[in-house]
Amino acid sequence: MKRAFRGALIPAILLVSWEALSRAGILPMDTLSRPSAIVRAGFNGFADGSILLATWQTVEAALTGFAVAAILGILFGVILGLSPRLERVVGPTVDALRPVPAVALIPLSLLLFGFGLQMEGWVIVFACLWPILLVTIAAVRGIEPRLLELSRVLQLGFAARMRKIILPAALGRISVGLRVAISISLVVAVTVEIVLNPRGLGYGMIIAQQTLHPDLMYAELVWLGLLGWALNVALERTLARWPGGSDSGAMRGRL
Amino acid sequence: MRWLRSSSGAALFALALLLAWQVMADHKIISPVFFPSPSRTLGELWREIRAGELWAPLGATTLRMFYGWVLASLLGVAIGAAIGSSRTARDYLNPLLEFMRPLPASAIIPPAILLLGLSNEMATAVIAFGAIWPVLLSSVHGFSSIEPQLLDVSAALRLTRMQLLAKIAVPGALPDILAGARVSLAIALILAVVTEMQASQPGLGQNILLAQRSYRSPELYAGVVTLGVLGFLINHGLMLLERRLLRWRPAIA
Numbered sequence: 001m002k003r004a005f006r007g008a009l010i011p012a013i014l015l016v017s018w019e020a021l022s023r024a025g026i027l028p029m030d031t032l033s034r035p036s037a038i039v040r041a042g043f044n045g046f047a048d049g050s051i052l053l054a055t056w057q058t059v060e061a062a063l064t065g066f067a068v069a070a071i072l073g074i075l076f077g078v079i080l081g082l083s084p085r086l087e088r089v090v091g092p093t094v095d096a097l098r099p100v101p102a103v104a105l106i107p108l109s110l111l112l113f114g115f116g117l118q119m120e121g122w123v124i125v126f127a128c129l130w131p132i133l134l135v136t137i138a139a140v141r142g143i144e145p146r147l148l149e150l151s152r153v154l155q156l157g158f159a160a161r162m163r164k165i166i167l168p169a170a171l172g173r174i175s176v177g178l179r180v181a182i183s184i185s186l187v188v189a190v191t192v193e194i195v196l197n198p199r200g201l202g203y204g205m206i207i208a209q210q211t212l213h214p215d216l217m218y219a220e221l222v223w224l225g226l227l228g229w230a231l232n233v234a235l236e237r238t239l240a241r242w243p244g245g246s247d248s249g250a251m252r253g254r255l
Numbered sequence: 256m257r258w259l260r261s262s263s264g265a266a267l268f269a270l271a272l273l274l275a276w277q278v279m280a281d282h283k284i285i286s287p288v289f290f291p292s293p294s295r296t297l298g299e300l301w302r303e304i305r306a307g308e309l310w311a312p313l314g315a316t317t318l319r320m321f322y323g324w325v326l327a328s329l330l331g332v333a334i335g336a337a338i339g340s341s342r343t344a345r346d347y348l349n350p351l352l353e354f355m356r357p358l359p360a361s362a363i364i365p366p367a368i369l370l371l372g373l374s375n376e377m378a379t380a381v382i383a384f385g386a387i388w389p390v391l392l393s394s395v396h397g398f399s400s401i402e403p404q405l406l407d408v409s410a411a412l413r414l415t416r417m418q419l420l421a422k423i424a425v426p427g428a429l430p431d432i433l434a435g436a437r438v439s440l441a442i443a444l445i446l447a448v449v450t451e452m453q454a455s456q457p458g459l460g461q462n463i464l465l466a467q468r469s470y471r472s473p474e475l476y477a478g479v480v481t482l483g484v485l486g487f488l489i490n491h492g493l494m495l496l497e498r499r500l501l502r503w504r505p506a507i508a
Contacts, residue, residue, distance in 0.1 A: 007350030099486030107467035209365035228357030
């Protein structure tokens with residue numbers, strides 16, 4: 001109780017003094033707006049559906065990019081994880097590509113795809129791929145070697161080996177990489193929109209700023225903060241509940 | 256010997272990829288407008304180096320990244336030390352920080368432009384805001400996990416608060432802080448490029464965007480390669496520094 005009060009104290013003081021100083025004419029309305037105006041602008045934005053549409057566009061790009069990156073990352077991660085020799089050959093090329101900041105690819109992606117979902121999606125794929133790939137390689141390396149031997153003895157095909165042995169054993173650790181990647185996907189989506197892609201919440205903020213609607217811009221900023229926060233909380237919950245975060249737990253049920 | 260064999264395999268793989276790209280671009284199997292051959296990209300990069308055109312934007316981006324990172328590190332360590340060593344500070348600040356942390360850093364570009372204009376201060380503020388979190392979180396961890404025995408020792412020696420900070424708290428938290436600062440620097444580079452693209456600040460980010468607008472694709476790829484090399488160098492540079500600064504510490508793992 002006391003802690004909740006303390007946590008709310010500083011934000012409350014800031015908001016109240018913001019509103020008061022703005023009404024007293026000390027803070028400029030045209031750049032800082034004021035909390036009551038921001039709430040109103042946010043309410044209007046939700047009422048006419050524009051914020052929800054922009055949110056959907058951003059989330060759509062983030063999830064699409066994330067899904068493609070997850071499929072590619074897990075697929076190549078399993079292949080490279082199972083074959084250390086291949087990993088030694090391909091690894092340095094991966095290490096050379098990884099430090100390229102994903103945002104440097106925004107102009108390149110625009111050149112290739114033009115404005116729209118696709119260009120945003122591919123930048124997100126590039127950004128999300130590395131954490132998933134590296135974690136998957138490490139997770140597959142960490143699988144109990146006897147389980148892989150067993151799959152050889154049972155003469156399982158590739159698909160069966162994947163479904164019955166590899167994925168169940170590695171998924172706990174892969175989920176850590178997926179979690180990192182999905183937070184990245186939202187950040188990159190907003191960034192691409194802020195820089196140049198005319199869709200989604202990031203673009204909405206830029207337009208609100210350029211057309212001198214600071215109240216709407218701050219409302220969208222707060223909404224983005226809430227989205228990011230909710231995503232974070234949801235991910236922490238699911239990760240805590242993941243079956244057998246370590247490798248063996250999930251296995252036992254399957255075998 | 257085995258090392259040589261595996262690394263030559265890796266080099267062959269990379270060369271084969273580049274060669275395939277080169278051949279396909281030369282024979283127009285893939286469009287040279289979208290995927291210019293590696294030789295044209297490297298030729299452009301070489302030309303920029305020889306004409307001295309590379310250094311101004313490279314320097315501008317590096318400096319921008321560096322200013323934002325220094326500001327983020329100073330603020331991050333200060334706030335992190337306060338939160339990590341005082342329960343009261345944590346109660347007051349944590350909820351606010353928990354809300355701000357997942358906010359995409361580039362989302363504060365529009366308000367920052369509104370408040371600070373299209374300026375270097377704006378870029379520094381945005382970079383610092385985005386890059387502060389890793390160093391902040393790791394220094395919270397570093398300062399809150401000081402050995403209780405060391406605190407007993409410092410009490411027995413009657414160290415003042417400043418002495419405690421300088422002799423025990425900071426050296427103890429340093430490994431965490433440095434690890435966080437390395438992640439922060441990578442974020443600072445990303446945000447430096449973003450602010451250059453969005454707010455027309457001079458630098459590599461603006462250069463590649465302009466190259467794209469006029470379809471000078473070798474220049475665009477040369478810029479991407481430069482940024483990749485820069486990202487690689489800063490990461491490894493800080494890792495070396497980390498190892499040097501932490502040499503006094505017995506290896507744990």
